[in-house]
Amino acid sequence: MIREYRTIQEISGPLMVVKNVEGVTYDELAEIELPDGSTRRCKVLEVNGDSAVVQLFESSTGINLAQSKVRFLGHPLELGVSGDMLGRVFNGMGVPIDGGPEILPEAMKDINGLAMNPAARDYPNEFIQTGISTIDGLNTLVRGQKLPIFSGSGLPHANLAAQIARQAKVLDNATNFAVVFAAIGITFEESEFFVQEFRRTGAIDRTVLFTNLANDPAVERIATPRMALTAAEYLAFEKDMHVLVILTDITNYAEALREVSAAKKEVPGRRGYPGYLYTDLATMYERAGRRLGHPGSITMIPILTMPEDDKTHPIPDLTGYITEGQIILSRELYRRGINPPVDVLPSLSRLKDKGIGAGKTREDHAGTMNQLFAAYATGKEAKELMSILGEAALSPTDLLYAKFAEEFEKRYVNQGYDENRSIEETLSIGWDLLSILPKSELKRIKEELVEKYYPKKD
Secondary structure, three states: OOEEEOOEEEEEOOEEEEOOOOOOOOOEEEEEEOOOOOEEEEEEEEEEOOEEEEEEOOOOOOOOOOOOEEEEEEEEOEEEEOHHHOOOEEEOOOOEOOOOOOOOOOEEEEOOOOOOOHHHEEOOOOEEEOOOHHHHHHOOEEOOOEOOEEEOOOOOHHHHHHHHHHHOEEOOOOOOEEEEEEEEEEOHHHHHHHHHHHHHHOHHHHEEEEEEEOOOOHHHHHHHHHHHHHHHHHHHHOOOOEEEEEEEOHHHHHHHHHHHHHHOOOOEOHHHOEOOHHHHHHHHHOOOEEEOOOOOEEEEEEEEEOHHHOOOOHHHHHHHHHOOEEEEEOHHHHHOOOOOOEOOOOOEEOOHHHOOOOOOOOOOHHHHHHHHHHHHHHHHHHHHHHHHHOHHHOOHHHHHHHHHHHHHHHHHHOOOOOOOOOHHHHHHHHHHHHOOOOHHHOOOOOHHHHHHHOOOOO
């Protein structure tokens, strides 16, 4: 039932207080009709007795308190979903902006959705190939996983996000695979980069793209990732597709949440973010996964820029608690021209063991992964010693490890943004690098696998 009021009491920035309301609920959508007949949308942020605090999606300029009407629409913000969304570009409110026709929705879905019931979850255990060695070989992405990328200001996370969206696939070719990409609070140039990149490579055909620009209202920024997840849930659990959701940049989302919280005069938590930041992020992240009885799934890669490259900042800190690992980008590798600059040692995929091995990737994957990690860590230590004590202080084996670390960064980590490596190629490069070391050093791989895969020297 639509209820209409002329009882706007005050306007403060994007917030507006409406008095003497009845039956209004949290998150309900509303419209303000101005004296000239134009309308602006808003949503309910808070209900206290017979007063409702609403937040405008647009500017509050020109609203006349006495003559404007507020209509409460009786439902929260919704997205019209359809299989025709694939290949289309939408703004942060789900309106097509690519010049194509309006979407004819098969259903209207509440964008707030629900976190998946733990009892209804199926365990993630299928390998997703991204074509990027540092992810596929060492921090494997598994279908249904939430694996964030922790970046820093100025690092090329946009290129990496576009590369993953373009290259990601499930190795079972019979599977329907789609990408839902949400760009949150980005500049117009970045938005154009993503749209043009997907069109150039043809990836747009299997992608649903939502773009929210930096100059759009904060409340729209909060809605954008939920729009994307609603589209993903529809494709995954009603169209039986495997959906990869990429959200960039979660930091912009959290900043918008802080802005709205400050406008509501809530008591701030750590660094001014609201105390419910953890809960709010969890309501988004926990919508990813696999459901029992459904062939489809949602795999999520949230991307966030760490303010001042600080891993202990509330946004990466809380994200790390909710998700299953993290891929960390390194400023030092980026300065040295290594792309994508993935910092292998502090990166982690907690589900990698579930998606690798015979029948999924290859029998030698687990052993080579552990050996590469160990050898790279040892090689970096050897390089540090060399820089302090000089090359003469290192044993012949230490020198080999130092050489391994150098080659590992050059050939394994550094692959650029256009090279799409199969898992077999990634494993072969790994074995080539391990052949720098004598067989006696490969203590983390079973002997029969060393005999089978260790490159034969001429």
